[in-house]
Amino acid sequence: MDLFSVVGLALALAALVGGSILKGAGLGALWSPAAFVIVIVGTLASILLHTPPSVFKRALRILRWTIRPPTADRGALIAQLLEWSNVSRKQGLLGLEAYVESQSDPFLRKGLQMLVDGVEPEAIRHMLEIELHGEEQQDLAAAKVFEGMGIYAPTLGIVGAVLGLIAVMKNLADPSKLGHGIAAAFTATIYGIASANLFFLPVASKLKSVIGRRSGERELAIEGLIAIAQGENPRNIEARLAGFLH
Known part of the structure; x- marks a missing residue:
């Protein structure tokens, strides 16, 4: 957490x-129910209008990363890659076949399977980088959903305030209603600015940082798998991957 x-x-x-x-x-x-409808429901309507369904669904799935980001331990990942390197040097690449099914990460499982299948190192790099890029772009597009909501919400807050002031102007003949009406009008502005700056935009930034860290771990895995495919010494692999720990 x-x-x-x-x-x-x-x-x-x-x-x-x-x-x-x-x-x-x-x-x-x-x-203020009226402000909620105008700002929050309006923001949701705006984002649904410009976002493809698949991107919106992915945004909802990765929202939990704000509180529970994907678990990551680069030290443990390097240790795992070094273990695979030692196995491959002793038993050959086919010795890694027993590790394929037990690997829970689909990305690592795919790379490991390609090692077992004897795919050329450059081909492994090419295919894994394509998958990494595609996954990263999808996640970034999902994070931008919350960024978009952070842009729409303040504007809709102003719309809510203007609508509230219009209602106030209709009651100018009754001074007792003016103070309450003006206060209610500006509640919409609070909803818009507060939701954008205290939730939507920070969530988008946090998700982008999680995605960047996740991509860095994928790059580490690619470098390790390529080094194993090239038959490098485990000590050299460890030195090569140490830079990813910083």
Whole structure:
């Protein structure tokens, strides 16, 4: 679990609620069904309009990476690659066949299977890099869904405020309704700016960092698998992969 994300979300909520209370507006000022419909539902409508269904579904799947990013231990991955290197030097590449089915990561399983099948090193690199690039582009497109929501939400907050002020203008003859009406109008602006800057944009940035780290691990795996295919000494492989630990 990413504790920084959990703490960040908690602090975001505390900042919004606490700020409202300390300013004297109270919790009631943060609740407005009309603002919710205009800003949150409107933002969802906008993102659905410009996002392909497959990308939106992937965005929902990777949202959990904000709190629970894919587990990664580069040291453990290097140790695993070195183990495979030692096995291949003693038993040949066919000796790695027993490790294929037990490998839970589809990317590593594919690379390991190509080693067992005797595919040329450059062909292994080419195919794995294509898969890496395709996976990375799909994940980045999914992360940009939240980035897009962070762009739409503030604008829709302004729309909500304008609509609220229009309603206020219709009640100018009744001064008792003006204060409440103006406050309700600006609630939509709070929804838009707060949701964008406290959730949508930070989530997009966090997902991009997770995707970048994940791609780095894939690159490490590719270099290790190529070194095994080329029959390099395990000590040389360890030295070669050590740079990925920084």
